[in-house]
Amino acid sequence: MPARPIFYSQSRRILALKVVSFDLDDTLADKNFDDALWHREIPKLYAAKRGLPFEEALAFCEAAYDAESDKSIHWYDINYWLGEFGLVGEKQKLIAELRPLVRLFPDALPCLARLEAAGCRLAIVSNATREFMAFKLEADGLGSHFGDVFSMTSDFKIVKKDAAAFLGICGRLNAQPSQVWHVGDHYKFDYEVPRSVGINAFYLDRKKEKKGEFVVHDLNEFADRVLGC
Template sequence: MIKIISFDMDGTLVTSRYVERVWLEGVPSLYARRHGIGLEEAQRIVYDEYMSVGTRDLRWYDLSHWLDRFEIDIAHHDLLEMFRADVELYPETEEVLGLLSEKFDLVVASNGATEFVEFELGSYRHHFREILSVTSVFGKVKDYPETFLDLCRHLGAKPDEVVHIGDHRYFDYEVPKEAGLSALYLDRERMESGDHVVHDLLEAAERVMGM
């Protein structure tokens, strides 16, 4: 019996607009200013450095690492505040959170660092039992079944009591399934179909209610 719903964050509850602006515009613009070069050149350098690490490396998600790496002197909060207006929930998110929180415990399990998940969802905290970053809390990305087992232990739940929902087919569907959780792949582009696929959070809510 499902007791807990675990959500990914970016691309699932909120659009990716905010994190993209921080990482792909904010950091390069600060790098350009710090090193006295043009924005286009700074973007190329910064993007190449990101890609040399990749999404399976904890450094990818670590803002401190990148600010140190690029010799940028700015408080994390100040950088995050620069793009506050770009935090954007999907249209159905708040309705679905209100509906599901009446029956289930809701949590966020994101690869994003704690400072990002807290910043983006802080005003919606009342819907959640917990908002957490698996990279910050467990020191692992959602690339490993053990990450989801850590999540279950952290929540005091058995894997078959948790369903995870997210927009990354591997991180948010295949890996949690391997760990023994139920999982739904959120395919907003409608490229796939099947019992494991939903196309928005309203559809996800209906599917979970039927489990």
């Protein structure tokens, strides 16, 4: 197993191990793929199957998503929803058609490059399923930057609303919570919950609607905070 990176000052004094974890969707990758899947293509298929106008099918699907809520592992699972909507058998075609829509935010790779150059150990901690993460990590070589990738819903059968999820990740990383930095776009899942267990968590607010000591508005700003710039 390769040695974990450590930080030194110019005097070579050991400062601290830093593990930096990222949410995936709407943090590193934008919502282009997900919006097309959940709010266009699945409702379109449901409309065709039921003989409904698209807007009626869209309203039905979105009401079902909302009723399940993002606190449920089912909310993230395409297999669950295709079963619920009677669309089993459509998955492979949907993914094949839509995967070219996966896009990274412009600040994603520069941020990762800065942190890698500084010796940080990088990880992804996401509620996305392994199935979706696999092809999203292929976008622009994103996956090559990460030694550790965790799907909370696939690997642990929970979502990031549980503090135990982040403590479990720290255990897997063999790191204390105080050694881990995390950033994501969900105020509760990516900021409040990890910070409650001692992780250096930051809320990514790309819309610039919030301000605060632990709010960042892009990933370059997050890298500045991690590196003490």
